[in-house]
Amino acid sequence: MIEPSHPPAQVPTRDSAIRLEGVRVRFDEHEVLKGVDLEVKKGEFIAIIGPSGGGKSTLLRVIAGLQKAQGSVSVVGQPAMVFQDYRLLPWRTVEGNIRLPIELTGRGKVETYLGMRKVKHLYPHQLSGGMKARVAIARALAQDAEVLLMDEPFAALDALVRERFNLELKSLHARTGKTIVFVTHSIREAVYLADRVVVLKDGRIDTVLDTSGEGRLTAFTDGLEALLRERLGIADSTLVEPPPQPLRPPWEVFGVLGLAGLLLLSWTWLSARIPLFFPSPWAVWQAAVQNAPQLAHGALATLEVAALGVLCALLVGTPIGYLMGRSRTVERLLSPFIVALQAIPTVIVAPLLVIWFGFSLEAKLITTTLISIFPVMVSTMVGVREVDRIYREVFQTIGASPWGVFTKLEVPGALPVVLGGLRLTVSLALIGAVVADFTFQGEGLGAFANTERLSFRYASAFAAVGVNVALGIALYGLVTLLEYWVLRYRRR
Ligand SMILES: Nc1ncnc2c1ncn2[C@@H]1O[C@H](COP(=O)(O)OP(=O)(O)OP(=O)(O)O)[C@@H](O)[C@H]1O
Numbered sequence: 402m403i404e405p406s407h408p409p410a411q412v413p414t415r416d417s418a419i420r421l422e423g424v425r426v427r428f429d430e431h432e433v434l435k436g437v438d439l440e441v442k443k444g445e446f447i448a449i450i451g452p453s454g455g456g457k458s459t460l461l462r463v464i465a466g467l468q469k470a471q472g473s474v475s476v477v478g479q480p481a482m483v484f485q486d487y488r489l490l491p492w493r494t495v496e497g498n499i500r501l502p503i504e505l506t507g508r509g510k511v512e513t514y515l516g517m518r519k520v521k522h523l524y525p526h527q528l529s530g531g532m533k534a535r536v537a538i539a540r541a542l543a544q545d546a547e548v549l550l551m552d553e554p555f556a557a558l559d560a561l562v563r564e565r566f567n568l569e570l571k572s573l574h575a576r577t578g579k580t581i582v583f584v585t586h587s588i589r590e591a592v593y594l595a596d597r598v599v600v601l602k603d604g605r606i607d608t609v610l611d612t613s614g615e616g617r618l619t620a621f622t623d624g625l626e627a628l629l630r631e632r633l634g635i636a637d638s639t640l641v642e643p644p645p646q647p648l649r650p651p652w653e654v655f656g657v658l659g660l661a662g663l664l665l666l667s668w669t670w671l672s673a674r675i676p677l678f679f680p681s682p683w684a685v686w687q688a689a690v691q692n693a694p695q696l697a698h699g700a701l702a703t704l705e706v707a708a709l710g711v712l713c714a715l716l717v718g719t720p721i722g723y724l725m726g727r728s729r730t731v732e733r734l735l736s737p738f739i740v741a742l743q744a745i746p747t748v749i750v751a752p753l754l755v756i757w758f759g760f761s762l763e764a765k766l767i768t769t770t771l772i773s774i775f776p777v778m779v780s781t782m783v784g785v786r787e788v789d790r791i792y793r794e795v796f797q798t799i800g801a802s803p804w805g806v807f808t809k810l811e812v813p814g815a816l817p818v819v820l821g822g823l824r825l826t827v828s829l830a831l832i833g834a835v836v837a838d839f840t841f842q843g844e845g846l847g848a849f850a851n852t853e854r855l856s857f858r859y860a861s862a863f864a865a866v867g868v869n870v871a872l873g874i875a876l877y878g879l880v881t882l883l884e885y886w887v888l889r890y891r892r893r
Pocket residue numbers: 428433451452453454455456457458459460
């Protein structure tokens with residue numbers, strides 16, 4: 402759960418949106434804010450400028466509730482925030498990102514798409530810097546908060562685009578009447594946009610200048626600059642849709658086929674040297690055709706146990722992995738047992754299971770789950786831990802509930818790593834199903850291969866192994882397809 406970082410804000414006076422009194426922030430020995438007093442009126446546009454490291458971002462984070470501080474902080478409602486690095490969720494489209502606050506809180510509305518409606522189906526990696534800025538601002542506006550905090554949102558944009566954004570932001574402020582606190586390094590931008598410019602130096606407010614009325618459009622429309630702008634054109638480069646990516650030729654497929662051919666040749670060569678115990682590919686193929694009904698029956702039985710094993714591994718492994726990912730204490734508590742469990746040789750334990758549970762499905766599932774659960778737990782733990790803190794802060798500024806954070810951040814954020822682990826899990830579950838079959842005299846491929854081996858019919862035993870390998874490849878392919886679909890936002 403995301404904890405609020407400073408005590409609940411007091412309600413500011415009637416016409417003030419933000420009131421800071423004696424705000425101090427210290428990181429170890431370094432006092433970054435040394436007693437900041439500031440009152441921002443409702444509807445006011447404040448720009449904060451100052452030298453690098455002067456505490457501008459820290460002050461904004463204090464107002465947003467992301468940074469603990471001493472002193473008194475009062476804000477009307479939870480402010481919306483536009484971060485310098487935009488922090489768009491990579492698995493959501495433009496529209497999905499803009500609508501996030503509405504989905505999480507059930508409040509707010511899409512105020513504006515800021516010209517991004519035509520590309521609302523694109524994912525963040527398909528956008529230019531300017532387009533990302535538009536989406537980040539539109540998302541903050543959709544939150545419909547009284548206060549909008551902007552931390553150098555245009556820093557990464559080129560000068561022309563930046564000026565266009567300045568114009569748009571100014572008219573947006575006039576239209577919405579929001580209270581805006583805007584951090585920038587550009588004096589010109591600050592003077593053009595803000596009603597008051599605050600100079601923050603060495604953790605203290607150095608100067609507050611009334612600049613209302615200074616933001617004349619003439620600065621952009623008069624003189625040589627205006628002439629150059631006219632020559633360059635006023636087309637907005639931030640709205641250009643990126644060109645479609647060309648399809649890659651399927652070289653990988655040829656590579657795989659070539660390698661498979663090489664393996665087959667080596668197999669033929671080897672089997673000619675050990676003919677009695679190492680059947681040739683052709684002999685295995687003939688045995689497979691002769692035993693097709695038994696092999697099909699065995700494959701289905703093995704598949705059933707493997708699939709149920711994967712299901713059990715997911716049902717038991719993901720909650721444990723999630724708890725370990727969220728809490729270092731839980732991880733420290735459980736990891737010795739999990740590592741010990743992984744080190745238990747299942748082939749030795751499995752015969753004991755026969756004594757405890759008999760030749761039952763439960764015993765088979767326990768064996769399969771024991772063999773395949775480890776990657777599920779570890780990948781879920783790593784996946785949950787890898788969900789970047791920067792995205793958690795976005796959810797915190799939106800005021801998301803723990804359930805919202807779980808469903809819209811942790812699950813999609815951890816999914817790429819969990820799916821990577823699932824590839825390993827399905828292969829291990831198949832091995833588990835064969836081991837279980839071997840031990841519990843089932844009807845699957847393991848039992849068939851064992852019977853054939855004991856009767857010296859090596860070709861049919863190899864055929865069973867071959868079918869199991871084919872099943873492994875098919876299951877792996879299925880997970881890869883699922884991954885391809887789930888991670889479609891990453892495709893370029
Ligand atoms: N979480 C943190 N832990 C330790 N020190 C921090 C932390 N966050 C910020 N600082 C330090 O606090 C100081 C002020 O940082 P801050 O980002 O607020 O400055 P800034 O004025 O926004 O700088 P810039 O203009 O370069 O973005 C810096 O010296 C920075 O190293």
